[in-house]
Amino acid sequence: MNYIVQTKNWINDFVVQLNLCPFAQHPYKNDRIRYVVYEGRDLEEFIEVLRDELLYIQKTPAKAVETTLLIHPNLLLDFLDYNDFLDVANHLIFTLQLDGLIQIASFHPAYQFAGTRVEEVTNYTNRSPFPMLHLLREESIEKAIEQYGSTEQIPANNMKTLRQLGLKKTKKILDDSKRKDRLTE
Numbered sequence: 708m709n710y711i712v713q714t715k716n717w718i719n720d721f722v723v724q725l726n727l728c729p730f731a732q733h734p735y736k737n738d739r740i741r742y743v744v745y746e747g748r749d750l751e752e753f754i755e756v757l758r759d760e761l762l763y764i765q766k767t768p769a770k771a772v773e774t775t776l777l778i779h780p781n782l783l784l785d786f787l788d789y790n791d792f793l794d795v796a797n798h799l800i801f802t803l804q805l806d807g808l809i810q811i812a813s814f815h816p817a818y819q820f821a822g823t824r825v826e827e828v829t830n831y832t833n834r835s836p837f838p839m840l841h842l843l844r845e846e847s848i849e850k851a852i853e854q855y856g857s858t859e860q861i862p863a864n865n866m867k868t869l870r871q872l873g874l875k876k877t878k879k880i881l882d883d884s885k886r887k888d889r890l891t892e
Contacts, residue, residue: 710778711742713836716884725872725880727832727865730851739773748781750792757796757840761803764842773847780837786817789838796840810848812841828874829866836885 718740722731734740741764745756760775783789793813800806814835823830852858869877 710744710746710780710837713885714742714776714778714839717836717881720884721880725865725868727868729855729861730848733851734773734847739769739771741772741775743775743777745777745779746781750782753779753782754795754799758799758803760842761800761805761809764809764844765803765805769844769847773844775842777840777842778837779839783815783838786815786819789813789815808845810843810845812843814839814841826874828869828872828877831869831874831877831881832862832865834881836881 715735718731718735722728723735741760743756743760745753747753757777760777764772764775783792790813793811796811800809800811814833815838816834816836817825818833818835819825819830820827820833872880
């Protein structure tokens, strides 16, 4: 299974086309997203991979790699376990003294916001084909905010977009992006 191709299809078909993240198009179109796949099932080993990726993004110029998607299709499949792991990941950022420089956005196939039902369409704003951690440079976020303006409305706009699209169409877009064998431009 080509996890990277499916992830790129999801970014293109879902995130960019629906404009769920106004910052995604530029690094996606300019091939400045690093895709790393960890297929193992060992949590300690995965923490080391995460550590390495955090350090990689710190030392690599944004012109080469603006952001990293750390895809882990066989680990943290249960959303509650994944959600608990985010504390570990954020603690690692703090331990490496990268707080204020790098932050993590979370995406999971079973993502569920607190207080929502499992199949509520708004949960799909953070649903992805596989569990993944999105390592973001805070500097890139600040630049995007300068261009885009206030980001406070993005979550509400995304939820509105998906409500208008409806659960059936939203699920179809996600399912179709997972079925594609090759990336479509």
